[in-house]
Each structure stands twice: as structure tokens, then as C-alpha cells.
Amino acid sequence: xxALTQPPSASGSPGQSVTISCTGTSSDVGGYNYVxxxxxxxxxxxxxxxxxxxxxxxxxxxxFSGSKSGNTASLTVSGLQAEDEAxxxxxxxxxxxxxxxxxxxxxxx
Amino acid sequence: QVNLEESGGGVVQPGxxxxxxxxxxxxxxSGYVMHWIRQAPGKGLEWVAMIPSDDRPEKYADSVRGRFxxxxxxxxxxxxLQMNSLRPEDSGIYYCANGGSFYTLFWxxxxxxxxxx
Numbered sequence: 001x002x003a004l005t006q007p008p009s010a011s012g013s014p015g016q017s018v019t020i021s022c023t024g025t026s027s028d029v030g031g032y033n034y035v036x037x038x039x040x041x042x043x044x045x046x047x048x049x050x051x052x053x054x055x056x057x058x059x060x061x062x063x064f065s066g067s068k069s070g071n072t073a074s075l076t077v078s079g080l081q082a083e084d085e086a087x088x089x090x091x092x093x094x095x096x097x098x099x100x101x102x103x104x105x106x107x108x109x
Numbered sequence: 110q111v112n113l114e115e116s117g118g119g120v121v122q123p124g125x126x127x128x129x130x131x132x133x134x135x136x137x138x139s140g141y142v143m144h145w146i147r148q149a150p151g152k153g154l155e156w157v158a159m160i161p162s163d164d165r166p167e168k169y170a171d172s173v174r175g176r177f178x179x180x181x182x183x184x185x186x187x188x189x190l191q192m193n194s195l196r197p198e199d200s201g202i203y204y205c206a207n208g209g210s211f212y213t214l215f216w217x218x219x220x221x222x223x224x225x226x
């Protein structure tokens with residue numbers, strides 16, 4: 001069981017928006033401003049999309065956005081495209097360690 | 110251009126040791142905290158260890174503390190992961206990444222470790 005909870009799957013049609021949640025506790029997600037989001041395409045290494053809750057890494061399309069409320073962080077993908085189909089992971093600093101979520105498989109219908 | 114290249118993976122018997130290396134370009138290494146993260150086959154990501162760029166102490170996941178040691182050679186822009194007393198559950202792809210103390214930024218392509226008889 002992963003330390004941070006993500007839904008195992010999510011889906012949306014091209015052009016739609018989809019939001020993936022990442023739930024932790026006040027000792028990790030809610031306690032620090034250090035949630036990151038990653039995209040992992042099949043057979044590839046993970047790529048950072050968002051860090052420090054909502055900062056978009058240089059080169060990442062602005063269709064990807066991060067937010068947080070209390071102990072739950074969210075990644076929203078707007079204007080879904082076929083190439084967005086991938087696994088998405090969240091992570092959070094948790095005092096002397098970094099925790100990951102179990103990952104969400106995003107399907108573009 | 111970000112350049113992180115892991116090496117040293119392979120097949121090893123339980124209880125044996127292995128040392129992974131991650132060679133980085135100067136602009137990917139200097140001043141950054143370096144991390145190791147692993148991914149078991151078909152599973153999610155697990156943070157393993159981190160080492161700051163200064164004299165602050167390194168940090169480890171509970172699952173590897175006392176068995177793994179992270180180090181860095183600034184003259185070679187290289188970070189290492191010495192893995193001792195390996196277990197089957199240590200198998201997976203090991204990625205190195207740069208970043209800060211609380212997050213990662215850029216990842217390498219990974220090196221595969223298989224612990225098996």
C-alpha cells in the first residue's frame with residue numbers, strides 16, 4: 001500500500017479536462033508545499049511536470065496544472081490529447097523522506 | 110541539456126552487493142541534491158535515498174537504511190549507490206535524479222537490478 005493515495009485509473013475524451021487526486025496527511029501533503037507530479041509514458045523514465053505544488057517545469061505545456069487543498073493535491077490536464085495517455089504519479093516531502101502515490105493510469109478515450 | 114546516465118545494474122544473488130553509478134553533466138550535477146528512486150517491475154515509484162551538494166547528511170528510505178549507502182564524487186560529477194545485503198524485493202529499475210532537498214527535477218533513464226538465485 002502506497003503512502004499517498006491516488007485513484008488507479010482515470011479517463012477522458014480528447015479536448016476534455018481530467019483531474020487526478022493525491023491524498024496524504026498533515027505530515028506530508030498538507031504539511032509542506034512540496035508536492036510533485038510526474039508523467040511516465042510506457043517503457044520510459046518518469047518526467048517531472050509539476051513541483052512545489054503548482055510550479056510547472058520549464059517546457060511542460062500549460063495544459064498541466066497543479067493545486068492543493070488541505071491534505072489533497074490535484075493534477076488537472078486540460079484539453080486532453082492522445083499523447084497524454086500515460087501513468088501519472090504524485091510525490092510529497094514528508095520530513096526526511098519523499099513519499100510517492102501508487103500511480104494513476106490515464107486513458108484518453 | 111540534462112544528462113544523467115545510470116550504470117552498474119545487473120543480476121545478483123540475494124545477500125550480495127552491487128554498486129550503481131550515475132554520471133551527470135556539470136550543469137545537471139553542480140549545486141543539486143542528487144536522488145535515487147526505484148521502480149519494481151510493473152509497480153509504482155519508491156524514493157530510495159538523497160545526498161545534498163554540501164555537508165548536510167544524506168537521507169534514506171526505511172526499507173534500505175543500514176544496507177544502502179549513497180555518495181558522490183564531485184570531481185567526477187558522479188553519484189553512487191552502494192547496495193549491500195540485497196534482497197529479491199530490491200529488484201527493479203533504479204533511476205537517479207537531480208533536484209532539491211524536497212523534490213526532484215530531471216531523471217535519468219535508469220538501470221535494471223535483478224536480485225535472484
